[in-house]
Amino acid sequence: MQSDSMRRSNQERTDATRAALVAAARRLFTGAGYAATGTPEIVGAAGVTRGALYHHFADKQTLFRAVVEQEAAAVASEIERAAPDATDAIEALRVGGRAYLEAMRMPGRTRLLLLDGPAVLGRALMDEIDARHGNRALREGLTAAMRAGSLAKMPVGPLTALLGAMFDRAALAVQQGEALDDQLAVMDAIVAGLARQT
């Protein structure tokens, strides 16, 4: 009878509970920050108990990691949607950079990914996450530009990290009320400087 409405496989239950927890945690972490958000509040918002949380996640930090991972993937997807991979390499960097700053305007994202993330998970883990999502496009763009000869040759790893750090800082500045275009103008000047010394 109600086997359709009541009966749920373990896989479905797990997926639903985990999704509810991550969604609630995302809302609270982006709103108040990691330290100010307690697990009782999270499970309350998700409509489950703390038992469910600690069954699916090792600890609060692991749940946070899942949220960061999801949000980093979302940012990367927004960038790729806006990036026309057809244009020339330098232009692609500019377009991708703007798309990144736009994506980071989503409330709380800078706090989650740029402040709490590194402090809670550490730089090494954030680097690994970034390499899979955020900075991946940047790295590929830089490699392509260098191969095309439109960018001076230098170690790609450090360059990606340093340019990525500038974009992060620009996103934080925009968050604090600075004009997005002012940040982009300086960024463009720096990239142009690198392009000039082929």
Next chain:
Amino acid sequence: MQSDSMRRSNQERTDATRAALVAAARRLFTGAGYAATGTPEIVGAAGVTRGALYHHFADKQTLFRAVVEQEAAAVASEIERAAPDATDAIEALRVGGRAYLEAMRMPGRTRLLLLDGPAVLGRALMDEIDARHGNRALREGLTAAMRAGSLAKMPVGPLTALLGAMFDRAALAVQQGEALDDQLAVMDAIVAGLARQT
């Protein structure tokens, strides 16, 4: 009698207790991080009680702020000691940058100033602290270079923030085992690129 050894003015007592607390907190915060360090541990290392801590500081966060302030001032002083203000502007930037990276090798400083600081105190407060200590020399150097015509003209505020972010990220990379000179090489290329487009 023992009025010399026992008798202490309130000013002296306050100074001694505050200094002991800040010193102990600095050691523990740089070693284990802000979240993993409890106030009982801090006061134990300082040889006082929690009552003394909460008499002199509003809360744990305010004590942390005092530590950050002290450490930022120490970094700035190390840079100024190494910076020969006589040389030309671009060269001063290079020398100052290297001095910054060297100063940030002190164990735990990157964690305190670049990870925990922004997360605990927020970017706005860290910006204000940086403006008084760390980034002040950088800003002045950039302004001088632009006035001397050896650097393309652009808004100094954003440029300082973005270049400062790159230096911070380089310091973190060095902390993670990357070669200091590799980071400096990329930084130099970027500064050189800016210098070229006068």
Next chain:
DNA sequence: GCATTTACATACAGGCTGCATGTAAATTCA
């Protein structure tokens, strides 16, 4: 159809933060 595993709910222990209260020493003031 039974044994085992999974997905939770509930209860508990330990630790930590901030505050309230108490006390002795230092400072102020008459």
Next chain:
DNA sequence: TGAATTTACATGCAGCCTGTATGTAAATGC
């Protein structure tokens, strides 16, 4: 110079939070 007041702490308490241990019902494997 002696009393009143303020300062510099020490101690104890209340509330909250995290992680874990234990119990239970549903799902899965055999």
